[in-house]
Amino acid sequence: MNDEKKSVCIVGAGISGLCAIKETREVGFEPFCFELCRDVGGVFNLALNGGRVYDNCHLTVSSRFMLMSSYPTSKIEHWHHSEYLKYIQDFSKEFDLLKHISFHTEVKWIEKEGDKWRVTTKSVLDDSTQTKLFDAVAICCGTHQIPKKIDLPGIEQFKGKVVHTKDYYNNESFVGKKVVSVGFGESGADIIKEVSNVAGSMTMSIRSYPFILPRQPDKAHTLSTDSHPVIILAALSQPIDWYLRPLRAIVLILGTAVTSCLYLIGSFLFRNNSDKEESKPKLDSFRQPIDNGPMIDLNTPSTKEHFELMHSWAMFDKTCPANKFCTKNATCVPNIVSGKLQVNASGIKTFEHNKVIFNDGTSADCEVLLACIGYDDAFPFLDSKYHPPQGVRSLYLHAFHPDQDLCSLSFIGFNRPSIGGIPLCSELICRYWALLISGQRSLPADVAVRAKVQARKETEQFALSPGVNSLMFLPDFLHEVVHQIGCEPNIPTILKYGGFHLLLKILTANPIPHLFRLKGPGATPELSAKAIFVSEGSVDFWFGVWLALQNALADLGIKRVPAYSLHDYSYNHGQTYRDYFFKYCGLSNLDAPLDKYKYIKT
Known part of the structure; x- marks a missing residue:
């Protein structure tokens, strides 16, 4: 052997x-x-x-x-x-x-x-x-x-300097320069903001509007983007065959009633007994003082204009994280709104020595081309x-x-x-x-x-x-x-290692990734339960109740278009997602995008 x-x-x-x-x-x-x-x-x-x-x-x-x-x-x-x-x-x-x-x-x-x-x-x-x-x-x-190669018409005519974000560490070499960036992305959002702070001029060239979500999008602007999933909503809000919808409507209505009661009871039983003001967080997820005003991202204040720009860009192409990559970084938004960072959304047509020509006929002087185009x-x-x-x-x-x-x-x-x-x-x-x-x-x-x-x-x-x-x-x-x-959690395991309190946390907060260590190969249930107890969810619970009831009405045929969940795109093209984060949690009141944020000359 x-x-x-x-x-x-x-x-x-x-x-x-x-x-x-x-x-x-x-x-x-x-x-x-x-x-x-x-x-x-x-x-x-x-x-x-x-x-x-x-x-x-x-x-x-x-x-x-x-x-x-x-x-x-x-x-x-x-x-x-x-x-x-x-x-x-x-x-x-x-x-x-x-x-x-x-x-x-x-x-x-x-x-x-x-x-x-x-x-x-x-x-x-x-x-x-x-x-x-x-x-x-x-x-x-x-x-x-491997950094992606720049494949743009006329790039061989460009006489300036080309910098890929892989070679970027800080903005010192961009002070006073005329800069054009191409591409975007999460690192790009940071780098473009930093460069635009010191550049003599800067234009951000894009071909489509990115879906930007602040890293602290919850209503209080203290929690992370990834705190928002609520397990019960995701489980009960998926498309199903028409003949099963009335049954699910009953489950949603009864489940919502039961969960609401449990939530109220749990809020009373497991509330922090210390003084409310003392238990209130003093810092957000970036450790920024909350008393300085709500910050939707790192050094990015919550304003109506910031939310309207992000909301408009999302509405132009009806985008959400279920149909487009979500740029979880809004730090460059203030510079766009203020005009410090110019935007051209028509794409690059060609280059002429130290100038970039855009598809809408406008141009920008360019000493440095900043390539935020990712990797292969x-x-x-x-x-x-x-x-x-x-x-x-x-x-x-x-x-x-x-x-x-x-x-x-x-x-x-x-x-x-x-x-x-x-x-x-x-x-x-x-x-x-x-x-x-x-x-x-x-x-x-x-x-x-x-x-x-x-x-x-x-x-x-x-x-x-x-x-x-x-x-x-x-x-x-x-x-x-x-x-x-084979690590799907079940109710007996949940109750065994955390009782009703753990079940309530799983249903109303974001228990991922620890949820998948409660049972199955490699399980560490005690450690996982302890981690879940401190998890939070940035979806307002009562918004979740409203969403579940809207879905029940849709399943019964009373409401024409279902809301479904924040994760579903196919039924309303992400409107539930956009409305929740930009209107309910944010300061936008838009029902249609603002043309001033198109950034294409007509």
Whole structure:
């Protein structure tokens, strides 16, 4: 009998790679992680060559979706990148992961040999090479590897300087310059704001209007964007066959009545007995003093004009996070509204030496072109026959080849939710993959069909964001991967580890990711219950009650168009989402977009 441990090769020691080490080790594998740089952290380690953060970078989602459910924190905040790096380093030490990592080591080639994988590595210190066979391979190098090339008409005529955001650390070199930016995105929103603060002039060139959501969109503007899911609304607000709608209407009405009573009772029983003013938070999720006035984002005050611009841009193309990538960063909005940052939404037609010509006939002088255009996935070390056929979206759950014989190869860290964090998805993929390679689970028999359906659905759903191949819809992903792992929570388990109070928290707040550690493989129910108790939800409970009743009326045919949930797009083109965050929580009163925010000369 051969008792030798099976081995797994892990490429990259960012948060996804570290999670892969932990989860594969827990199912009996011996993990070997190869990291090109000298420390863990990946793109969040500014001191490394692979670092992709800038000096003032704060996370676009809160620590809730950036942490590991096996290593929770007591507070949900928007960390500075240095704080998140410390969390990653602490995580690696807590679970003794560093001993499995070979630093200063580049993976040169991976190819299949029988039922194993032949991996060749090279030390960047002495150029020595080594080849070893592994039972499984996890690609955890991330999505920020190769900057996208600028493909714009006439770019070869441009005589100014081109700066990709990968080379941006601060705005010092842009002081007094005439700048035009192309592209947008979450990091781009920060960088464009910082540059426009010091540039002599700056124009932001876009071809479509981004869907911008502040990082503190709740009514009080103290909680994170990702605090908003309410499990009961998501569960009871999905499209179903017409003949089942009256039954669901009854469930919604009775459920709403019962939940409202439980909420009132729970608010009384579990209220903080300390003085109300003392228990009131003094700082928001960015640790900004609340007494200084509501801030919808970092150093971004809540004003009517700010919400009207974001609301108008969302209404122009009827966008929401269910049909377009959600830019969870509104820090540049004040500069747009004030005019410090000019916008042209017609796209770039061509370049003339030190000038940019836009499609609407206007132009802007340009000494520096700032490219906020993102990155391409690249796997130069992997035999091309095992590359994702049409990008990571063609993989099942963005992680697995739709071929049962290749489940020992995984791509981890390539799930980018429209709202949510990559680490949340990476942890679940790592848990599932560990179960796959240890023989405790298998890919679905129809995995190839599921992969095709998933790819087609995501491509159609996010047609307005065609350049983000890793983009996916978090609720759909969670439903699938949690089922495959077998970690769906149930009421007996919830009551066992937290009683009625825990059930109420799960129904009315955001218990993710800890909800999926209550039962199943790798469960840590006591730790998870403790973390859920401090979770919050930024959807106003009584708005949720109203939404549920609206859905009940729609199911009964009394209301013509259903509201459904904040997550559903198909029935009202995201209007429920836009109305909630821009009107109910925000200061916009618009029913139609304002033409002054089109930024196209006619």
